Amino acid sequence: MNIDFSNIDGVIFDLDGTLVASELNFSVIKSHLGCPAEGDILVHIDSLADKQLQQQAHQYILDQELADAQNAAWLETGKWLVETVADRQLPMAIVTRNSIAATRLKISNNSIPIDLVVTREDAPPKPNPSALLSVARRWNIPPARCLYVGDFIYDQQAAQRAGMQFLMV
Incomplete structure (x- = not known):
């Protein structure tokens, strides 16, 4: 996977199916x-x-x-993406439709090195772009210079509505 970071100043990740596996049916x-x-x-x-x-x-x-x-583990692509962004010293965040309790457990169990996390308890859930826009504001980065990485249509719709770049994994 080759990503052009020349127009990216911050990266936001979805959690399930992007960074960690999910067995939710x-x-x-x-x-x-x-x-x-x-x-x-x-x-x-x-x-x-x-x-x-x-x-x-x-x-x-x-x-x-x-x-x-309890059993959610890193996805290989997700781990590589986080390591790549960390190497570039870009700010990272997670925006998920998950609950804060499940999100914290997944982050803790996998030692995911991302501190800024927005769950459905913090903002309207995707595809509403509010959570993505709040992260961009917090970073003081224009939305167009942010990349949102996700695995589902709601992720893509939220990124488009926020005016962010999007990467489907």
């Missing part, structure tokens, strides 16, 4: 929650009228994420 999770196959799980949960059902659904997602986090 979204088809099973969606089925359990009554979410349409093509629907967004988090949007579906927020649309539930019953607050108790919403709370139970959020707890179910959290339980699935925490179980997945």
